Amino acid sequence: MILTSALLSYLGITALNIAGTSLGLLPMGICLLCLVAIFVLQLQHSRPGADLVPPVRKRITLGVQALLTYLPVMVFESQWGAMAGFLAGSLLLLLPPRVAWPMYGAVGLSMLAPPAIDGRPLIDSIYLFQSTLLTGLVVYGLSRLAALVRQLHETKNELARMAVTKERLRISRNLHDLLGYSLSAITLKSELIHRLVLTQPQRAKAEIEDVLALSRQSLADVRRVSRGLRDMSLQSELASVTGLLEATDVKVSTEVRLDELGPEVNTVLAAVLREAITNMLRHSRATECSIEAVQDCGRVRLVVTNDGVAAVYRDTSQDSGAGLQNLAMRLRSVSGRLTIAHGSDGTFRLTAEAPVAFVAAPREAGEEAFRRPRAEEPSTLPCTGPAA
Template sequence: MTLNLLRNGLRGEVLYFSLAGVAVTSAVQFVHSTPKARLRLGGLKYLTLGFQAVFTYLPIVVHGQWWGSMAGFLAGSLLLLLRPRPAWALYGAVGVSMFVIPLLGGNAWQKSFYYCQSSLLCGIVVYGLSHLSRVIRELHDTRDELARTAVSQERLRFARDLHDLLGYSLSSITLKSELIRRLIPTQPQQAVEEVAEVLTISRQSLADVRTVASGYRDMSLEQEIASARSVLTAAEVDVRTEFRLGVVSRQVDTVLATVLREAITNLLRHSRASRCSIIVSRDHSARVRLTVLNDGACPTHRDASPDSGSGLGNLAARLQAVGGRLTFVRTDNGMFRLVAEAPAEQTAEPATAAKELATGGLGA
C-alpha cells in the first residue's frame, strides 16, 4: 500500500495524511488478527471496525485519493470478527464500493475493477493468513492435550494393572506364609511344599510386574481358577468349581481371568468366607458368564490396609472394553455374588474402558 501511495505521486500533507491512515489501519488490523480477537474484543469489535473503516475511506472523502488494496484490511477484518453471513455480505459490499467510488470519480472501469479485485484479494489473504495461524495454534494445543491424555491413560493402565496383579499375589503370599508358620512345628514336609508354592507365586508376580511395564500381558482363566483353588484352600475356604468355557478370544480370556483374580482378592480381604463357588458357563448366544459366590460377606469386615483399592471399578471398565458387563449383589444372609458376562469374541474398543473410569465407574 505504501508503494502504491508513492507511485501515485502524492506530495506534501496529502502524502503524510495517507501514510498516517495506512499506519493506523495496519495497527488496528494487527489487533484484529491476534488470537481469539472476536471473543477478546467483544462489543468493542464494532468500534474498532468502524475506526478502521473511517481511516480506510477518509483519503477518498477528503483528498479524492485511492490505491490498490486500500480496503483489503477492512475486508479481512470483517471476515475475522463477524459471523459468517453478515461478514461475507459486508466483504462483498467493500469490494463493490471500491469499484463504484473510483468509477464515479472519473476512473476507467478497468482501473476501478483493479481497485475492487485487489481489495478483495487482500482481504482474503489477510483472513486466510490470520485464520491459518489460529488453526496451527489450535493444532499444537490439541496435540499437547492428546499427549497429556495418552500419558494419563497410560498411568491409569499401569495403576489398574498393578492393583489387579499385586493385590491378588500379595494376598496369596500372605495367606500361604501364615499357613507355613502354622505347619512348620507339626507338618514340616507340607510346609516345604507350601514354600515352593510361595516361590512360584512370587516369581509369577515379578513376571507380571515386568509385563505391566511393557504394556503386554495375557492371562488364562483356567490357570486363574487353579490358582484361586490353591489360595482359597490355604485360607481354609471350601471351594467348588465348574468350568465350561470353550474357545474365547485372548482379550476376553484375559479380562475374565482378571475379574476372577480381583474377586478372590476381595473375598480374602473383605469377608470371612468359609465357602466359595466359581462357575464358568457359556450360553447359546456365545456369551461367557463367570459367577463367584461366597458367604461371610459382612459389611463391617474390611481389610485394615489404608488403601482399599478400586477393584470393582477396574473390573467394570475392563469388561465394558470387551463388550461385557459386571454385576454384584450382597444379600442379607451374608452371601456375595459377582457375575461377569462377556461375548466370546471382543466387540468393543479398548478406549471405552478409559471413558468408563473417567466417569467414575464402580467402587471396590
C-alpha cells in the first residue's frame, strides 16, 4: 500500500507538471497512457520475486520501460524526467548488483541532458540528476521493504505453525511416556487377575486394587499433559516397576546408589525407566531383569538389562512407537545420552547417563543423541570412586 501510494504520488506530480504546459489534448492523452503503462510495469518490477523471473522477460520489460522513459522526453522535455527514477529503481530491483549500480548511475547522468537541451540553467540539470537518483532509491527501498514485510508475515505464520506442531509433538511424547507404562501394567495385571480370580481370590482382589490405583494415576497423568510432563521420581519408579515385574513372574535384581537428583534429570530418568520396562514387557519374553541406578562423580547412570529378546530385534508391529527416540531427545535436553546394546544371547541392555544437576551445554555439530554400540561395548562413567 505504501509503495503504491508513493508511485501514484510521483505519477501525479509528473501529470501536474505536464498539465501546466501548453500542450494539446492529444499529447496529454498520450502522456496519461504512458504513465499508466509505466505504473503497471513498475508494479510488476516491484512485486516480491520479480528478480527470479527468466532473464528474457526481464530484458523485455526493462526495454519497454526504457522506451517509455526516454521517448516521451522528446515531447514533454524535462517535465518527463521524473520517470527516469522509476527506471533506475527497476534496474536495481531486477539486475545483479555489479550490473545494476553502474546502469543506475548511467540513468542519472542521462538526465543531465534534457535541461541542457532546453537551454535551462545548469542547476536544473543537477536537480534532475539528483532527483532521478533519489527517486530510484525510494522505489528500490520501498519495494524491498514491501518484500521484507511480506516475508516477515510469512515467517510469523510459519513460526506459528511450527509452534503448533511442536506442541502436538510434546503432547504426543508425554502421552506415550506417561501412559505407555501404565496401560501395559494394567493389561498385564488384568490378565493375571483373570487367571487368579477363581483359584486365588484374595490375591486377585489385591491386584484389582493395584489396577484401580494405576487407572487413577493414568487419568491424573492425562489431565497433567496439558501443563507438560509432570515431575517424576526415579526412586518411586524403581519401587513401582520392581513390584510390577515381580507380579508378572520376572526375576528382578536391583542395585541402587542414589542421592538427591536435580528435578529435570530425575524426571527424565524416571521416564527412561518406565519406557525400558514398557518395551521389555511388550517386545520380549523376559524371565530375568536387572536394574542398576548408580550416582558417581557428578553423573548418574541407569542400566536396564533383560533377557528373552529375539536374536534379531525388530518391532514391526502396527503399534510400535518412537519411545527410545523420544527418550534420547529428553536425555539430550539435559546433556545426557542414551545407548542400547543387543547381545547375541538374547539380552537387551539400555543405558542412560546424565549429569546429576543439569547444566545447559551447547550442542556439538553432528553429535548423536542415540546410537547402537556393539553388545560388548561397555558403558562407563568418566571416573570411578565412592558414590557421591
